Amino acid sequence: MSADCLAVWCRVRQQVDWRAAPEVPAPVRPAVVDGPAAWYGGPVRARDPERADRLLAALALSRADAARGEPLTPALLGRWQELVLGVRGLRLRGSDAFAKGGRERYGLTPGTWQDFAGCLRESADPAVPLPARAARAYLDVAFFHPYPDGNARLALLALTYVLESEGVRLPEVGPLQTTRYPDDPAGALDLAVLVAVLGRAGGASGALTVPGPG
Incomplete structure (x- = not known):
């Protein structure tokens, strides 16, 4: 049987120096570019309007949840994923999952979903720079692989949600659309750096700030 890539990711996750990621400077200008909405309404719509x-x-639901200060949980992700896939009564996977043409296997143990919930809670840890928390949440969703389908789409929603919860909206998300691997600690930190770079670019152009709660 192939290696359990989820177990690999859980080890690698502890090796990454997430605190070394750069922070996003406090935004000061109102948003003029909505990167996630532009991505869905542009390249995604060109391929599949229904998707x-x-x-x-x-995205709209996740932003409403962020405005209410909802914590990131598997249940919250499930609400979004039902919209992403257009299904009702969605359940977390009940067996091993596979991706990348079957080359990656994500195992399942009695503690998998408890571990997943714990990882998601860490997305609110103020001791870790915001871009690192957003990138880590993205990778957690990708490699815990909670649903049989649509996990990459859900991972991007998780990343944007972590940022949105603290008033940050990226001006573009296209550069984030690349293959990630669970055994790549350098790549995980690179993703955090990329999120910071995009955020800083947005701040310089006045494309970063979103209204805070209240």
């Missing part, structure tokens, strides 16, 4: 509509609906 784009579902993703925009899930």
Whole structure:
């Protein structure tokens, strides 16, 4: 049997120096570019209009949840994923999952979903720079692989949600659309750096700030 890539990721996750990631400077200007919505409404819509509509609906729901200060949990992700996939009564996977043409296997143990919930809680840890927390949440969703389908789409929603919860909206998300691997600590930190770079670019152009709660 192939290696359990989820177990690999859980080890690698502890090796990454997440605190070494750069922070995003405090934004000061109102948003003029909505990167996630532009991605769904542009490249995604060009390929599949129905998928784009579902993703925009899930994005709107996730932003409403962020405005209410909802913590990131598997249940919250499940609400978004039902919109992403257009299904009701979605359940977390009940067996091993596979990706990348079957080359990666994500195992399942009695403690998998408890571990997943714990990882998601860490997305609110103020001791870790915001871009690192957002990138880590993205990779957690990708490699815990909670659903049989649509996990990459859900991972991007998780990343944008962590940022949105602290008033940050990226001006573009296209550069984030690349293959990630669970055994790559340098790549994990690179993703955090990329999120920071995009955030800083947005701050310089006045494309970063979103209204805070209240």
